[in-house]
Amino acid sequence: MANxxxxxxxxxxxxxxxxxxxxxALDAICLxxxxxxxxxxxxxxTFENTVDLMSRIRRYEVPCALEVSSMDxxxxxxxxxxxxxxxxxxxxxxxxxxxxxxxxxxGTFVPWDETAAEGYIILNGEATAAKLSGANAGLGxxxxxxxxxxxxxxxxxxxxxxxxxxRFGDMELVRQAAAQAGADSRVFYGGGIDSxxxxxxxxxxxxxxxxxxxxxxxxxxxxxxVAAVKDASYVRRNG
Amino acid sequence: MANxxxxxxxxxxxxxxxxxxxxxALDAICLxxxxxxxxxxxxxxTFENTVDLMSRIRRYEVPCALEVSSMDxxxxxxxxxxxxxxxxxxxxxxxxxxxxxxxxxxGTFVPWDETAAEGYIILNGEATAAKLSGANAGLGxxxxxxxxxxxxxxxxxxxxxxxxxxRFGDMELVRQAAAQAGADSRVFYGGGIDSxxxxxxxxxxxxxxxxxxxxxxxxxxxxxxVAAVKDASYVRRNG
Numbered sequence: 016m017a018n019x020x021x022x023x024x025x026x027x028x029x030x031x032x033x034x035x036x037x038x039x040a041l042d043a044i045c046l047x048x049x050x051x052x053x054x055x056x057x058x059x060x061t062f063e064n065t066v067d068l069m070s071r072i073r074r075y076e077v078p079c080a081l082e083v084s085s086m087d088x089x090x091x092x093x094x095x096x097x098x099x100x101x102x103x104x105x106x107x108x109x110x111x112x113x114x115x116x117x118x119x120x121x122g123t124f125v126p127w128d129e130t131a132a133e134g135y136i137i138l139n140g141e142a143t144a145a146k147l148s149g150a151n152a153g154l155g156x157x158x159x160x161x162x163x164x165x166x167x168x169x170x171x172x173x174x175x176x177x178x179x180x181x182r183f184g185d186m187e188l189v190r191q192a193a194a195q196a197g198a199d200s201r202v203f204y205g206g207g208i209d210s211x212x213x214x215x216x217x218x219x220x221x222x223x224x225x226x227x228x229x230x231x232x233x234x235x236x237x238x239x240x241v242a243a244v245k246d247a248s249y250v251r252r253n254g
Numbered sequence: 255m256a257n258x259x260x261x262x263x264x265x266x267x268x269x270x271x272x273x274x275x276x277x278x279a280l281d282a283i284c285l286x287x288x289x290x291x292x293x294x295x296x297x298x299x300t301f302e303n304t305v306d307l308m309s310r311i312r313r314y315e316v317p318c319a320l321e322v323s324s325m326d327x328x329x330x331x332x333x334x335x336x337x338x339x340x341x342x343x344x345x346x347x348x349x350x351x352x353x354x355x356x357x358x359x360x361g362t363f364v365p366w367d368e369t370a371a372e373g374y375i376i377l378n379g380e381a382t383a384a385k386l387s388g389a390n391a392g393l394g395x396x397x398x399x400x401x402x403x404x405x406x407x408x409x410x411x412x413x414x415x416x417x418x419x420x421r422f423g424d425m426e427l428v429r430q431a432a433a434q435a436g437a438d439s440r441v442f443y444g445g446g447i448d449s450x451x452x453x454x455x456x457x458x459x460x461x462x463x464x465x466x467x468x469x470x471x472x473x474x475x476x477x478x479x480v481a482a483v484k485d486a487s488y489v490r491r492n493g
Contacts, residue, residue, distance in 0.1 A: 098408050105346045111404055112344070118408075119400035127407045127436065161358035165350055168364075169337050169357075169371045171410050197366065 019173055020095045020129055021080065021201060024050040025218065026244040028237070029205065029227040032068045032088065033059030040234050045075035047241045053097070053225065055082030057143040057180075065090045082133070086117045096130040097174065101148040102162055103136050109148040131173040134166040138188075139206060142180040159192040167200035177221065179206025181228070183213055190220035198253050209233065214240035218247035258412055259334045259368055260319065260440060263289040264457065265483040267476070268444065268466035271307045271327065272298030279473050284314035286480045292336070292464065294321030296382040296419075304329045321372070325356050335369040336413065340387040341401055342375050348387040370412040373405040377427075378445060381419035398431040406439035416460065418445025420467070422452055429459035437492050448472065453479035457486035 026049045030036065033056050036044075045052065052072050054065060065081070065088045072079045073092070080095040081088070101109040114132075118125065136159060137145045140152035154162070159177075166175045175196055177189050184206050193202040204217045205225035209232070217224045224244050230237040265288045269275065272295050275283075284291065291311050293304060304320070304327045311318045312331070319334040320327075340348040353371075357364065375398060376384045379391035393401070398416075405414045414435055416428050423445050432441045443456045444464035448471070456463045463483050469476040 100409070102350065105351070107344045107346045107349055110346055110349050111341065111401075111409070114408065115397075115400050115404045118403050119396060122400055122403050122434075125403070125407075127403075130408060132408045132410065157358060158354075161354050161361055162350075164357050164361050164364070164366075165354045168366045169353065169369060170339070170350070171371065171412055173410055195361075 019131060019201070020078075021051070021131070021174070021223075024201075024223050026214075026241050027051045027053050027203075027223060027225045028230060029053045029055060029082075029225050030068060030072070030230065031056035031227070032061070032064035034231050036231070038071075040230070041071055043234060043238060044230065045072060045077050047238050048245070049077065049241050051078040051080060053080050053082055054093070055084060055097075057084065057147065060085060060088040062087055062090060069093060083117070086120065089117070089121065091124070094129065096126070097133045098130060099133045099135050099176070100172075101137060101144070101150055102134045102166055103151045103154060104148045105151070106149045133174040133176045133203070134170070134172040135176045135178050136162055136166075137178045137180075138184060139179040139182055141182075142178065144178065144180060156188045156191055159188060160195045163192045163196050167197035171197070172200055174201045174203055176203040176205065181206060183207030183209075186216050186220055189217070193221045194252050196252065198251075208240055210236055211239040211243035214243040215247045218244040219249055222251065258370060258440070259317075260290070260370070260413070260462075263440075263462050265453075265480050266290045266292050266442075266462060266464045267469060268292045268294060268321075268464050269307060269311070269469065270295035270466070271300070271303035273470050275469070277310075279469070280310055282473060282477060283469065284311060284316050286477050287484070288316065288480050290317040290319060292319050292321055293332070294323060294336075296323065296386065299324060299327040301326055301329060308332060322356070325359065328356070328360065330363070333368065335365070336372045337369060338372045338374050338415070339411075340376060340383070340389055341373045341405055341414075342390045342393060343387045344390070345388045372413040372415045372442065373409070373411040374415045374417050375401055375405075376417045376419075377423060378418045378421055380421075381417065383417065383419060395427045395430055398427060399434045402431045402435050406436035410436070411439055413440045413442055415442040415444065420445065422446030422448075425455050425459055428456070432460045433491050435491065437490075447479055449475055450478040450482035453482040454486045457483040458488055461490065
């Protein structure tokens with residue numbers, strides 16, 4: 016695949032600027048052996064809480080990327096930037112409208128080589144992001160495959176992201192859809208990974224496993240997902 | 255840039271399956287020295303008239319690509335396939351909805367390596383494609399630059415296409431926006447090229463110049479655009 020700054024990431028911890036995390040917990044996360052930290056959230060993200068979290072993570076060597084979901088939280092100084100697009104919505108402003116408005120204002124400051132679109136397919140209708148964006152979360156396997164092919168093989172988006180935020184997804188659907196993604200795109204999965212076993216299942220289906228909420232509810236379980244992902248057997252599709 | 259099957263095309267003739275073209279005219283077009291023939295149209299395209307045109311072009315060595323604007327006209331046997339997406343519309347079905355429905359039905363038959371998205375920015379509100387898709391054609395230079403950056407540098411679409419179908423565009427706007435496209439994407443221009451002089455102007459602004467309607471109204475003028483494009487001085491942006 017294209018050699019992007021996020022190529023090779025198998026395990027990622029996603030930290031929410033709007034949630035509390037002690038220094039001890041952050042230390043454990045950053046030294047866990049995860050491939051990267053992603054900073055992002057669906058609500059309550061501000062410039063101040065994003066800067067604050069970034070500067071705390073910056074004391075460690077782990078790569079740190081920002082998911083830019085509003086211009087309020089667009090903070091310089093990260094190693095990379097993801098621009099989420101929602102693919103399964105009828106609201107064009109969530110596909111590329113808001114993002115283009117952001118570029119209209121801040122386009123001259125964007126570090127292009129470290130910035131990439133994430134094509135989100137949101138599959139849990141109860142998720143905040145689904146409600147905000149009007150996502151059609153009730154897609155079947157064939158519809159998700161078609162959208163995955165459109166995103167990765169036709170549009171050539173750098174990342175397609177299966178998002179079940181808040182609950183663990185249908186791994187058979189995810190596995191089948193991920194297998195149809197183009198080789199030049201990276202497939203992310205996020206949602207409901209609250210144990211080593213679930214992390215392993217996701218890691219056998221997709222390129223990159225994103226672990227979020229469990230960090231805030233059960234740190235030990237969160238930390239156990241790192242080794243589970245690294246040890247999982249996974250044969251990457253070849254296009 | 256990425257080495258795609260359309261990389262390096264500087265001049266393209268676009269033929270409409272719904273329009274008449276004599277064998278003599280087709281012969282002149284195919285032997286003109288153009289880099290490729292693109293087959294496509296906004297209305298009246300059927301399986302039958304597309305197959306018919308393809309088989310006539312196939313007698314020549316010139317590469318021949320199909321722009322798939324409806325599933326009715328999706329015909330196998332071309333060297334390559336473009337999937338148009340409209341970027342400046344609020345109607346999500348024209349961005350990626352119709353295309354994904356097409357893949358839902360025909361996804362197993364698509365030659366992925368020879369298929370690529372074209373991100374259309376439609377800038378003539380009177381064009382049939384603009385009316386069909388509800389395009390916001392009245393964009394200013396900065397808005398077109400933002401959309402071009404979104405399409406090529408964030409989404410990484412293989413092609414962005416400035417479309418003025420039916421009239422010659424604002425070359426200063428086109429030049430400025432094309433200069434901000436990412437190096438890995440190809441920039442196409444189409445619309446109102448009815449003379450060597452206009453072909454030269456477009457060729458100085460973008461990677462690939464598409465000549466269409468004038469084929470049907472003044473063949474000699476159409477043919478004169480090939481040399482004009484090849485001789486135009488153009489320094490490609492480097493990202």
